[in-house]
Amino acid sequence: MSSRRYAGPLRGVVFFALLASLPSFNLAHWVLNILVFTLMYAVMSSSWNLVGGFAGYPSLGHAAFFGIGAYAMALWFQHHAIHSGYEPFLLLPLVGLLAAAIGLPVAVIAMRTRSDVFAIVTITLLFVTQTLAFNLRGLTNGAQGLSIAAPPFSAGTFERPFYYTLIVLLALAMGITFGVMRSKLGLSLAAVRADEDKARGIGVRVLGVKLLSFSVSVGLTAMVGGIWAYYEGFIYPQFAVDPLVTIAIVLMTFLGGRATLWGPVLGAFILETGQQTLAYSLGGSQFYLIAYAMVFLLVMLLMPRGIVPSIQDRLRQRRRRIEVDAGAPRPSSPRMTRSSDTRSSVPALKGHG
Amino acid sequence: MAALLEVQNLVKTFGTVRAVDSASLVVEPNTITALIGPNGSGKTTLFNLITGYLPPDSGRVSFRGRDITGSDAGSLYRRGLSRTFQQARVFPALTVQENLTVAAGYSWGQLFGRRLSRSDRERVGELLEEFRLGHVADLFASELSYGQRKLLEFAAVLMSSPSLIMLDEPTAGVNPVMIETMEHHIRQRHAAGITFLIVEHDMTFVMRLCNPVIVLDQGREIFAGAPAEVQNNPLVLDAYLGS
Ligand SMILES: Nc1ncnc2c1ncn2[C@@H]1O[C@H](COP(=O)(O)OP(=O)(O)OP(=O)(O)O)[C@@H](O)[C@H]1O
Ligand SMILES: [Mg+2]
Numbered sequence: 023m024s025s026r027r028y029a030g031p032l033r034g035v036v037f038f039a040l041l042a043s044l045p046s047f048n049l050a051h052w053v054l055n056i057l058v059f060t061l062m063y064a065v066m067s068s069s070w071n072l073v074g075g076f077a078g079y080p081s082l083g084h085a086a087f088f089g090i091g092a093y094a095m096a097l098w099f100q101h102h103a104i105h106s107g108y109e110p111f112l113l114l115p116l117v118g119l120l121a122a123a124i125g126l127p128v129a130v131i132a133m134r135t136r137s138d139v140f141a142i143v144t145i146t147l148l149f150v151t152q153t154l155a156f157n158l159r160g161l162t163n164g165a166q167g168l169s170i171a172a173p174p175f176s177a178g179t180f181e182r183p184f185y186y187t188l189i190v191l192l193a194l195a196m197g198i199t200f201g202v203m204r205s206k207l208g209l210s211l212a213a214v215r216a217d218e219d220k221a222r223g224i225g226v227r228v229l230g231v232k233l234l235s236f237s238v239s240v241g242l243t244a245m246v247g248g249i250w251a252y253y254e255g256f257i258y259p260q261f262a263v264d265p266l267v268t269i270a271i272v273l274m275t276f277l278g279g280r281a282t283l284w285g286p287v288l289g290a291f292i293l294e295t296g297q298q299t300l301a302y303s304l305g306g307s308q309f310y311l312i313a314y315a316m317v318f319l320l321v322m323l324l325m326p327r328g329i330v331p332s333i334q335d336r337l338r339q340r341r342r343r344i345e346v347d348a349g350a351p352r353p354s355s356p357r358m359t360r361s362s363d364t365r366s367s368v369p370a371l372k373g374h375g
Numbered sequence: 376m377a378a379l380l381e382v383q384n385l386v387k388t389f390g391t392v393r394a395v396d397s398a399s400l401v402v403e404p405n406t407i408t409a410l411i412g413p414n415g416s417g418k419t420t421l422f423n424l425i426t427g428y429l430p431p432d433s434g435r436v437s438f439r440g441r442d443i444t445g446s447d448a449g450s451l452y453r454r455g456l457s458r459t460f461q462q463a464r465v466f467p468a469l470t471v472q473e474n475l476t477v478a479a480g481y482s483w484g485q486l487f488g489r490r491l492s493r494s495d496r497e498r499v500g501e502l503l504e505e506f507r508l509g510h511v512a513d514l515f516a517s518e519l520s521y522g523q524r525k526l527l528e529f530a531a532v533l534m535s536s537p538s539l540i541m542l543d544e545p546t547a548g549v550n551p552v553m554i555e556t557m558e559h560h561i562r563q564r565h566a567a568g569i570t571f572l573i574v575e576h577d578m579t580f581v582m583r584l585c586n587p588v589i590v591l592d593q594g595r596e597i598f599a600g601a602p603a604e605v606q607n608n609p610l611v612l613d614a615y616l617g618s
Binding site for chain 2: 203204205206207208209210212213216217219220221222223224225226227228230231
């Protein structure tokens with residue numbers, strides 16, 4: 023039992039230690055560049071998972087908040103000089119709070135609808151945001167885009183500050199996810215996801231937990247947008263508010279497994295590194311998109327709930343078989359409990375758990 | 376003594392169907408009141424109106440002397456008015472323990488506490504013991520038999536310390552042994568001071584457990600009285616046999 027209790031934290035420590043040590047292996051710039059983008063997507067998938075996975079509200083509007091973060095960052099430095107290369111990173115929490123605050127009223131309205139209608143409402147939000155980015159020329163400079171002064175980092179280690187900041191952000195997103203899963207917040211969200219009306223009927227704070235998860239989720243997403251804007255140095259509306267970003271986040275989370283801690287991260291690492299590598303090796307052609315789609319379809323056909331939940335199911339079943347073989351006092355399978363009912367339960371089985 | 380629940384002229388229409396048609400009824404405290412009636416007579420709809428799952432078109436509901444018409448289901452649950460569903464509604468992907476824990480009506484601050492705290496486990500453990508579900512505590516609700524799920528849904532609403540529990544067909548689709556179990560738990564909780572309003576088609580169950588019996592037909596009360604009188608009442612016979 024104790025070995026299982028420490029397995030989770032240990033996995034986290036090893037994962038982040040490995041991530042943090044990667045730059046010291048003198049990786050090529052293009053590899054580090056892929057890693058930076060992979061981390062961006064890992065953070066965004068983890069964040070999307072809070073509302074799309076745990077709350078069961080499949081938002082297609084998250085790219086709007088990525089864009090809001092990007093523009094917030096770019097706009098701030100239109101009006102303020104950058105004194106040090108690290109200053110934009112310090113601004114990120116503010117960017118997150120701003121987006122979270124904008125997300126609140128959005129959630130109040132959008133989360134009155136559910137499932138497919140919610141998806142449509144949120145993707146509408148995305149297109150409205152994109153249109154605004156194109157047309158509020160006084161603010162966004164329209165299709166001309168905005169630029170941020172290039173960071174004064176040395177060319178040899180240019181990616182590192184971004185990379186490490188993203189690691190911190192990933193730790194934050196995963197830490198929040200972990201906290202959610204371990205708390206009554208996660209329990210409440212699971213109830214909302216399964217049967218929202220019933221959850222409301224048994225006193226679950228339905229509206230509150232929905233708003234909270236949405237707000238935190240879009241706040242984190244916007245922070246990635248802010249990092250992205252600084253990393254790229256310029257932003258255009260079509261890339262800052264891009265439906266493809268939303269789609270990628272959703273696919274990654276589905277692939278790895280919704281409502282799990284590691285699923286979205288795994289999905290991001292598989293799809294983003296895969297896509298970038300394919301794009302790199304297959305050149306400028308669009309063939310990589312087909313390969314990308316094939317990988318996704320194949321996994322989803324084999325594991326419809328995503329990779330992590332499928333593995334967890336298998337482990338759970340095996341553990342039960344082992345316990346039963348060892349004579350552990352617990353029914354092994356649904357079949358055993360289905361035929362019996364509470365009265366016929368063997369007294370010796372009681373009191374367990 | 377004042378009525379625990381009082382329904383006055385409640386109306387609900389779905390398109391042209393008057394599912395509940397000016398229904399009035401009273402549930403006295405410390406009773407096990409039955410609500411019977413032919414299929415489609417509006418029993419479930421009435422439950423939905425009383426418990427805040429549906430807004431009534433008109434009429435009034437009061438609970439413990441206060442007007443609760445149009446209140447939302449969650450706040451009514453917190454105030455001690457809880458119900459179960461005709462088709463048991465539990466959370467399949469949550470474990471049995473979690474299904475009970477989530478029904479405890481937590482405050483804001485407690486949301487950030489542990490998913491299953493020690494005190495949750497103790498409280499839930501007692502309930503599971505009482506309902507003889509201890510051996511399935513860590514199973515997912517999806518792994519339970521239908522009867523066990525009904526029992527779990529019943530046990531879950533006890534987490535809020537309700538004063539009135541409304542059960543919608545607690546024995547439908549459940550094996551005879553489980554029906555006895557259900558009856559046993561209703562009697563126990565009744566003895567502990569909880570009032571019940573039970574929709575039920577199983578007449579022998581109603582006859583041995585409930586008093587008074589209210590009969591609903593075409594969305595309104597046509598009879599209320601002792602179980603022995605129900606069978607001989609011409610209006611009731613008419614409702615079941617006629618039209
Ligand atoms: N959501 C709804 N939309 C439309 N009609 C409805 C709805 N709910 C109930 N009805 C109709 O209202 C009437 C009363 O239904 P209700 O389910 O309340 O009856 P009931 O007494 O619970 O029946 P049963 O004993 O079969 O459970 C029926 O004619 C039903 O078809
Ligand atoms: Mg019914």
